[in-house]
Amino acid sequence: MTYRSEQFVLFEGTFMPIVIRNYTEADFDEMIALQAACFPPPFPEELWWNRQQLTEHVQRFPEGAICIESNGTLIGSITSLRVSMNDDDLSHRWEVVTDNGYIRTHDPNGNALYIVDICIHPAFRKAGLGKWLMNAMYHLVIKLDVQRVLGGGRMPGYGAVANEMTAAQYIEKVVAGTLQDPVVSFLLSTGRMPVMLIEDYLEDEASKNYALLMEWKNPFHT
Missing domain, CATH: 3.40.630.30 (Gcn5-related N-acetyltransferase (GNAT))
Known part of the structure; x- marks a missing residue:
């Protein structure tokens, strides 16, 4: 195929x-x-x-x-x-x-x-x-x-504000649109939806090793 x-x-x-x-x-x-x-x-x-x-x-x-x-x-x-x-x-x-x-x-x-x-x-x-x-x-x-597309979205904007808020608070603001993240905001714009925050997903200093698991559900899957 x-x-x-x-x-x-x-x-x-x-x-x-x-x-x-x-x-x-x-x-x-x-x-x-x-x-x-x-x-x-x-x-x-x-x-x-x-x-x-x-x-x-x-x-x-x-x-x-x-x-x-x-x-x-x-x-x-x-x-x-x-x-x-x-x-x-x-x-x-x-x-x-x-x-x-x-x-x-x-x-x-x-x-x-x-x-x-x-x-x-x-x-x-x-x-x-x-x-x-x-x-x-x-x-x-x-x-x-x-059933769906899955993948962890890096959070490279989080490192700059990690002393000010938790990863969960950061994602809440990104999803609300009050903060922009280079990766998570892009994935949201493609139709991906948040599933859960994952700690220690990948060695990534900019994201403090966090990622947001995101999905796109197949609308035709039965």
């Missing part, structure tokens, strides 16, 4: 052509370069995608490996796997669920599509590409007839 969508997006006053499609082995060098552009130092280089991880993505769950290109250049990507998660046991760490990004934990019969990573090249972050990548995941959830 392959995914391909061609369209135009408004960017800097003009319409830019984009192609949303599955990434393949031929894209690995560009995928790694994209990670370097999205997560520059002091973000550790060893946490960028490596070729072994990308190989696992395209071999284990190619449907969940999606990228955006424009004029032949890769400018965004999103990666997912299928997992089984129940509402009474949702607390988890990113590295456990995603197998540190290798997705060897992929369950072909899982009841949810779990977002491993999403990144947009910094030069194109005002083109709305993240929403189109998330829409591709929603399309996939419907096609596979699984």
Whole structure:
């Protein structure tokens, strides 16, 4: 099952052509370069995608490996796997669920599509590409007839105000719209809904290791 969508997006006053499609082995060098552009130092280089991880993505769950290109250049990507998660046991760490990004934990019969990573090249972050990548995941959830999309949203704005409020208070303000968070606010704008706050989700100083688990329920699932 392959995914391909061609369209135009408004960017800097003009319409830019984009192609949303599955990434393949031929894209690995560009995928790694994209990670370097999205997560520059002091973000550790060893946490960028490596070729072994990308190989696992395209071999284990190619449907969940999606990228955006424009004029032949890769400018965004999103990666997912299928997992089984129940509402009474949702607390988890990113590295456990995603197998540190290798997705060897992929369950072909899982009841949810779990977002491993999403990144947009910094030069194109005002083109709305993240929403189109998330829409591709929603399309996939419907096609596979699984219950929902799940994923932990980092809270990189929290670190700056952690001495003033708890993580729960911070999220309450972000959801109310009185504070803006670079990740959580974006995910809310794509239709993702808050599920629960997770402590010790990922080693992430900016988020104080917190994440907000968020979902999008498949409206067609019975």
